[in-house]
Amino acid sequence: QKEVEQDPGPLSVPEGAIVSLNCTYSNSAFQYFMWYRQYSRKGPELLMYTYSSGNKEDGRFTAQVDKSSKYISLFIRDSQPSDSATYLCAMSGDDMRFGAGTRLTVKP
Amino acid sequence: DGGITQSPKYLFRKEGQNVTLSCEQNLNHDAMYWYRQDPGQGLRLIYYSQIVNDFQKGDIAEGYSVSREKKESFPLTVTSAQKNPTAFYLCASSMGEAGGPRDTQYFGPGTRLTVL
Numbered sequence: 001q002k003e004v005e006q007d008p009g010p011l012s013v014p015e016g017a018i019v020s021l022n023c024t025y026s027n028s029a030f031q032y033f034m035w036y037r038q039y040s041r042k043g044p045e046l047l048m049y050t051y052s053s054g055n056k057e058d059g060r061f062t063a064q065v066d067k068s069s070k071y072i073s074l075f076i077r078d079s080q081p082s083d084s085a086t087y088l089c090a091m092s093g094d095d096m097r098f099g100a101g102t103r104l105t106v107k108p
Numbered sequence: 109d110g111g112i113t114q115s116p117k118y119l120f121r122k123e124g125q126n127v128t129l130s131c132e133q134n135l136n137h138d139a140m141y142w143y144r145q146d147p148g149q150g151l152r153l154i155y156y157s158q159i160v161n162d163f164q165k166g167d168i169a170e171g172y173s174v175s176r177e178k179k180e181s182f183p184l185t186v187t188s189a190q191k192n193p194t195a196f197y198l199c200a201s202s203m204g205e206a207g208g209p210r211d212t213q214y215f216g217p218g219t220r221l222t223v224l
Contacts, residue, residue, distance in 0.1 A: 043215035100150035
């Protein structure tokens with residue numbers, strides 16, 4: 001079993017839809033949780049950063065962490081074509097691990 | 109303008125050749141990392157360095173070598189011993205060692221290496 005599991009998609013939604021991206025993990029030592037956005041042929045850029053359980057909102061993006069279930073989510077409201085990218089979850093504790101990434105396409 | 113630069117953007121190599129990928133950062137970060145990204149496999153850690161003149165193997169270090177002579181620079185050499193080197197290589201840096209908010213990593217634009 002991988003330490004971090006992420007559905008690779010691809011996920012295709014119409015413009016304006018609410019998008020839910022998820023990761024599960026097995027290592028209880030993870031305390032810091034991140035979401036990165038990666039456009040094609042580019043390096044990942046940090047999108048959201050959260051510590052421990054709870055929600056964090058930044059504009060159209062909400063990151064949610066449930067440590068009891070070892071489950072994290074990223075919600076995108078009013079999705080735009082410019083949100084089309086691969087989204088990577090990452091988590092840090094004793095070391096840092098990344099999910100495989102979910103490819104998202106938002107169609108106009 | 110602070111950030112991480114990687115060069116070249118695209119690199120072609122013949123089998124049996126060693127190649128060196130450049131990574132430079134001006135963020136004053138202590139830690140630097142090299143990852144390899146293959147489709148469907150996410151990011152895999154090759155090497156990391158938490159301080160100048162010191163580095164550690166990651167999960168897939170075989171066939172790779174690094175040096176950390178300066179805080180700003182962390183070049184990666186892909187040797188002929190690497191059996192499947194064609195991939196997208198990403199360099200990252202962070203303020204500190206693994207664990208904690210100082211570990212948030214920032215990435216360069218990547219180098220796509222193709223072995224002919």
